[in-house]
Amino acid sequence: MATTVIQAFNEFLKDIVNLDSDISKTARSSRDWLLGQISKFNEKDNTFPKLYSDINIHFGSFARKTKIRELDDIDLMIGLTGQGSTYSKLNLKRLAAQRQLYSDAKKMMHIQFAISGMAVIVFAIIGNIISKEYAVYITVLSILCVLFDELFLTKRIENLRLNAAIIQEDFDCDVLQIPFNYIKNSHGTMLETIQENSKKYLSKNKNFDLLVNWYPGMDMADLKYGRIICQSTNCWWNQKLREKYSNFLILSTATIFIFLLLIALFNGITLSGFIMSVISPILPGGVLVYKIDRDNKKAIQNLNDMKNKLDSIIERLRAKELYPDEKLQNDIRCLQDMIFENRSASPLIPDRFYFRYRDRYEDIAQTSNKELVELIKTQYNE
Numbered sequence: 590m591a592t593t594v595i596q597a598f599n600e601f602l603k604d605i606v607n608l609d610s611d612i613s614k615t616a617r618s619s620r621d622w623l624l625g626q627i628s629k630f631n632e633k634d635n636t637f638p639k640l641y642s643d644i645n646i647h648f649g650s651f652a653r654k655t656k657i658r659e660l661d662d663i664d665l666m667i668g669l670t671g672q673g674s675t676y677s678k679l680n681l682k683r684l685a686a687q688r689q690l691y692s693d694a695k696k697m698m699h700i701q702f703a704i705s706g707m708a709v710i711v712f713a714i715i716g717n718i719i720s721k722e723y724a725v726y727i728t729v730l731s732i733l734c735v736l737f738d739e740l741f742l743t744k745r746i747e748n749l750r751l752n753a754a755i756i757q758e759d760f761d762c763d764v765l766q767i768p769f770n771y772i773k774n775s776h777g778t779m780l781e782t783i784q785e786n787s788k789k790y791l792s793k794n795k796n797f798d799l800l801v802n803w804y805p806g807m808d809m810a811d812l813k814y815g816r817i818i819c820q821s822t823n824c825w826w827n828q829k830l831r832e833k834y835s836n837f838l839i840l841s842t843a844t845i846f847i848f849l850l851l852i853a854l855f856n857g858i859t860l861s862g863f864i865m866s867v868i869s870p871i872l873p874g875g876v877l878v879y880k881i882d883r884d885n886k887k888a889i890q891n892l893n894d895m896k897n898k899l900d901s902i903i904e905r906l907r908a909k910e911l912y913p914d915e916k917l918q919n920d921i922r923c924l925q926d927m928i929f930e931n932r933s934a935s936p937l938i939p940d941r942f943y944f945r946y947r948d949r950y951e952d953i954a955q956t957s958n959k960e961l962v963e964l965i966k967t968q969y970n971e
Contacts, residue, residue, distance in 0.1 A: 606657050613660075616651065620663050627667060644668035679783075683760040684800040685790035686783040687753040691937065693786075694749035698937050701742050705734050705873035734873040746937070752782060754933035758925075765819060767925050768918065774929065817906075817917070820924055821899040827935075828892040830946060834938050835885045842878045881936045888935035895927050 608616075624645065630637040649664030650656040755776050762769045791797075902920060 608656055608658060608660055616660055616663060620647075620665065624665070624667075638669045641668040677763065680760055680763055681797045681800055682783050682787040683756050683763075685794075685797060686786035687756040687760070688800070689786040689790040690749050690753035690756070690782075692940070694746045694753065695937050695939060697742055697746045697749070698939070701738055701746075701877060702874070704742075705738050705877045731872045735876055738873065738877065750935075750937065751933045752779070754929060755779060756783060757932060758929045761925065761928075768922050770922060770926060773926055817899060817902055817921060820921070820928060821896060821903060823928065824892045824896040824899060827931075828889055828896065830938055830943065831885050831889050831892070831935070833946065834936075834942055835882050835889075837942070838878045838881060842875060845874070884934065884936045888931055891927065891931045895924055895931070898924060 624642075628640060628642060631639060645668050646666035647664070648666060649662075651660070651663045755774065756779060758774060759769075759779070761767060898920075902917070
């Protein structure tokens, strides 16, 4: 029994407050065992996030040796690798802004089709059925539609498309950690454009959930391989979509031409009647489809060239050929320049057409990306 105040306090601390040394020793062993088990998660499940033990943190009162009885918990923080990925509100705003700009450009494109295509063709059908006297007015209307499209609509669409491509270029360079080409793309930060259009996007979609996991199947576990595979997937998906869109437009235009021709033949067509009843009504839409098809073919050829170059790089990586990091970085930057030029000049794809094929191609891309990364990493024993 304590005979002094100091002895009484010492007994109180030992028997009531402080942890027993055997309990502390057992707790440390238990903690270390748990950390060891967690470190093996990757070996048992390759889908588990990669750990980064160098930044594990032992915190709280037990780590500070100020824990009092009873010992009921030990605070730990387990470190995970960033796996080359980045989370940035600015990047989400960039995606939202480019989506909104593309959406606005597509609305203008819908006006193009409505004026240059459907409106004139509907008037032509009415004119052919009611009276041939309307043919001359349809011809004048067709010429005006072509001029309005060239002088206003096309220029507006090109401006919106360019701004969207610039913002998407900034996003790719940031997320995929590709060096930015300041000489080729000296356009500034475009923060005002990003803020304005991301707000418009949020007013319609409420949040950024649809923009998460922009490159399917890529956890960016190794950007050395991830970004080149993302570029390859981008080219493949874009090429397939454009091929289908071009075929759809040509088939639709041919169908409308045949339909108008049949109506004109039914009404007893002459050469002048053929020009005014068939050629004139379909001229604005035909010119528009021709331009889209022409530019689409250029875009498809560019995408095919880029895809072949990217596949060549991927094959070299798979074959474990010597490919210095500096050369790989330079090649990735050159290919990204080609991707930017193609985005800024390629015709737009309507959202309905895009979403119709997105899920199918996204599943293919996701599976292919994962398999390629794992295959290349296996080849390099990583």
